[in-house]
Amino acid sequence: MSLLARQNAFRSEIASADQDGRAPSSTGMEIYRNAYRGRLLGALETSFERTRRWVGAEAFTTAACHYILTRPPCSWSLDLYGSDFPELLGDLFADDPEVAELAWLEWHMQSAFAALDAPQLDAAELAAGDHAPGYWDDLRFDLAAGFAALPIVTNVCALWNALSEGDEEFSVTRTAGNNLIVWRQGLSPRFRSVDGAECLALESFAHGGTLGDLAQEHGADRLGAWLARWLGEGLLARMAPN
Amino acid sequence: MTDTIPRFAGFGLGLRREHQRDFVEHEQPVDFVEIISENFMACGGRPMRTLEAVRERHPVAMHGVSMSLGSPEGLDPDYLGELRLLARRIDPLWVSDHLCWTRVGGFATHDLLPLPYSDEALAVCIANVKHAQDVLERPMLIENPSSYVTFAESTMSEWQFLAVLAQETGCFLLLDINNVFVSSVNHGFDPLAFLAGIPADRVRQMHLAGHSAGPDGMLIDTHDAPVCSEVWQLYREAAARFGPCATMIERDDAIPPLPELLAELELARGHAASPRLAA
Structure with a gap:
């Protein structure tokens, strides 16, 4: 043989x-x-x-x-x-859709923990520099290490927290139009639920979308609020101008 | 590529998740630390920060479990590339893997599966070790695994196979003393004959571990128990025969608090310094 x-x-x-x-x-x-x-x-x-x-x-x-x-x-x-x-x-x-959603969350939290590093972007770095006309509109970003997103139909984030505290009698409820995102901030994996618009906005960066594209679609005020939160949560990495 | 690995006569432990904080936060009385290479390949975040912190304090040996040196299909270039990146980052004492196969037709076994000791398997291993050493730009250490089956195709002993492999490729050897003992019981050979057949100038590291009883009188290499007296005795013989080289206690399951393993490592120091028992 x-x-x-x-x-x-x-x-x-x-x-x-x-x-x-x-x-x-x-x-x-x-x-x-x-x-x-x-x-x-x-x-x-x-x-x-x-x-x-x-x-x-x-x-x-x-x-x-x-x-x-x-x-x-x-x-x-x-x-x-x-x-x-x-x-x-x-x-x-x-x-019982929460089972697959919980498993997805566990898998991606673990993956984010050891994901290859991506240089985190902070607000000071973003604001620094001599900004030419069109600078903000042309900005693109990478997403944080370990970023992943999933449409969800249950309150799986609350289920995760309940299980972390040893509560295994948790009541699952259905939700609509939500998404779950996972990423790593510094050395710590994070997760939270986001609505469909915010999730699509974040995912647009993975496809080369610019801030200008998002401002046009969602308005400057909404985008500004998102951007402040994303920077605070370490969701954005390396700035890549067009 | 350098063609030698200097002798390193230290005593070390594996960097297991349960002990990472101990190694990062406190100085530990070990001469080197061994990592499972795959746990840190294509990886960032806290695992890589931990490895970098440990590397600042200790020499690190990279020990792999998935190279599949016995694969007639050749080595996985992506795997080799990631391994080379890690070696460049860590600057290890050496890179080791096992005399076994772990992959066939895209299927990963995640176990160190045995080879027949045949001319065909030897040719495959020689080609693969040479390829890996070329990519890594350094000689490797190859370890003898435990095994639970033998093959009709075998035409030589495991130690003859290893000796020719070392001679033909310039690789060095990582001798797992527990594996020698386990396989000697499972296959009925004399463990001292194994040691006698190994070229002493090629041995650079020895592993010590515990095992457990399996079915039909077989022993299983479970790495979940302290080193037993028979393995200590064989280690004393090996230490006398092979001279100064690195020794490590391997524990992969039922992992005790670090002080217990450090105490067992102290036992290894004592055995290595004492005279051999067998003639």
Whole structure:
């Protein structure tokens, strides 16, 4: 057997489902199979600790085992395993949308914690300099390290806070038109809910939008209030003039 | 590229999340710190600030778990690129990884899977180690993993395989004494024969760890317990045979408070300084 064929056979044996009815070919292969599953399950339990508490250990393990069987890892970092677990939870808990939203929030808070650095922009830096006509209109920004956004339909931010305080009897309510954003301010991951307009405004920077574009769409007063808040929250990074 | 790694006769610990604050906020009595490379590749924020703070105080060894040196499909260029970036940033004592495979056909195993000790696997490993060393512009340390299966294709022992790999690539060796012991029990070989077959001038680091009992009398390399007496005895033999090199206590699960590991590291210092027991 060639080395590649040997490795493919090995892979099939450790990653196969118990329902296949195939017993491990040896005690050693059983050890490898158990280690493979145990390591992936442990990674999901660590990354989605709050989600596990919310749905319960048994339901979480069932979902995690399904994920491990259907979406094997492909990244060199175990920390990256589970990126689309929230999507699977959305399918499995279709009547409880807070489950997938909570899992998404956990995943992105963890990702933001270790995301590559982006130089944070502050108000003084923005105001400094000799500003030529059109300076403000042409300004573009990058978003803070770890920025991500998701449309939400529940009060998942309050659920996160309740779980942080050990309250597992929290009442989930439905909301409409809200979005959840995550980013890193300095060394600390942050999150909050934003309405659709503010979320689109922030996301426009990722597509090359300028302050001038936003002022035209939302008006100078609204944009000014947003800008002050974004700068205070460290949501904006490096200024990139056109 | 330099073709040697100077001997470094220190005693160190792994930088685990549970102990990061201890290392950042206080001076610790270790000669070096070992990191899992993948935990700091393509990463910023607090993890990178922590590593930079630790690096200011201690030499750092980079230990990888995902290079997949036994892959006939070759090495992942993105992985190698990120590893090289981290090495340039940290200026480590050395970069190490395992004699194993962790990837096939886009599937990542996240386990150190065993190789047959065959001419084909040896050729694959030689090519991959040479490639990695070219990219990293430094010789690597290659570690012996624990294993739980053997293969009909094997035509040589693990130590013969490692010796030829070192000779052909110029790599150095990270000898995991616990893994030698675990594999010797699982596969029925003499651990002293393993040590005797290793070229002494290539060993630069030794790992010590605990293991646990598995099914059918097998041992499992769980890194969740103190070093056992048999492994200490084998370490004394290895320390006498291989001379000054770096020694590290590896604990990856059931991680105790740092003082417990520092006490175990002090035991390692004592064993390394004492005469060997075996002939």
